[in-house]
Amino acid sequence: MSAPNVELYVKQVFADTSCIKVDIISDEQVIEKEYPLLAAVNRAAKCTERHRARVIFLEYVPEGPVETTVVLVGKGVTYDTGGADIKAGGVMAGMHRDKCGAAAVAGFFQVLARLQPKGIKVIGGMSMVRNSVGPDSYVADEIVTSRAGVRVRVGNTDAEGRMAMADVLCHLKEKAENEPDPHFFTIATLTGHACLSVGDGYSIVLENGPARRAEVGTSLRQAGDLVGDMFEISTIRREVSVSIQI
Ligand SMILES: [Zn+2]
Structure with missing residues (x-):
């Protein structure tokens, strides 16, 4: 499933669920400014509209007071070719499953919608991007400055999961800093x-x-x-x- 279709699917799944809020980032300029590492991976993919990245945020707020905040960020690489460091030798097959971290985050929110537990607030981020190959592919030795201001040197374009998730994690760290007892998790393949x-x-x-x-x-x-x-x-x-x- 492509990132735009994941957006449609998630919206549909949580359409009638008042305790779950869905927020989608699809604007290319916003992605480049706010999620520069994910945008580097997205460079080779975005020339094809159906392959363009999405950042999907989910939020569950319980009834009554919040004691603990759980933050989940999932790797949602819709297809992983490896990028310029291409997965050669027949090892690419099955890489449609490289979005399972993000899928697990969405699934966790479905469980929250059904159980509606008290005392716990959950914030989710799904980093949906395709690791494609093309004329504008990011390459090893590029240095990209992350949202947190850290300069990241790319060692291998097939290590794109950290690129997809780091800025989303940073964004949610900023958001959750003032929430009670925050715990952060990334989920990835x-x-x-x-x-x-x-x-x-x-x-x-x-x-x-x-x-x-x-x-x-x-x-x-x-x-x-x-x-x-x-x-x-x-x-x-x-x-x-x-x-x-x-
Ligand atoms: Zn990879």
């Missing part, structure tokens, strides 16, 4: 690390320092075990190359 560490088809969770201290990974894992949706807790480490001489 960033399969390389998971495949290498726990094998094909399994999920992992990675925590930053504050999340680790709050044992977020452990409680998520226990919740997953309860419903037969297990995953492993992995560790964020610095990328270093080590050579050992014996």
Whole structure:
């Protein structure tokens, strides 16, 4: 499903759900200004109208007071060719599923609409973009300044998930700063690390320092075990190359 069709679908799903608010960003200039990393991925795709990016925001506000705020950002790469660093050798098949992080966010809001839990506010972001190849493709070694003002050097255009999500996460960080007890999650099909560490088809969770201290990974894992949706807790480490001489 293309990003414009995801927009239509999400609007339709939540049309009669008063507790869920949907907000769509489709204006190209707004995307370039507010989400510059996602816009870099979108460059090769936007020349085809049906491939143009969308940023979709969802918000659930419960009845009564809010004690905890959950922020979810999902990777919604509608098709991942790898970009200029193209997925060669027959490994591209199946990359229509690279939007499953964003789909999981939308699904979570469907559950919220049905259960309408109290005490918890949930803000969702779906980063919908196609990683295409074309004359204006972003390429490795480009330096793009993110919404947060951080200069990002592209190492490989197939690592587009972080590009798609970082500015949306930044936007929601700004938005949630004054909300009670905010917790941030990104959900993505960033399969390389998971495949290498726990094998094909399994999920992992990675925590930053504050999340680790709050044992977020452990409680998520226990919740997953309860419903037969297990995953492993992995560790964020610095990328270093080590050579050992014996
Ligand atoms: Zn990729």
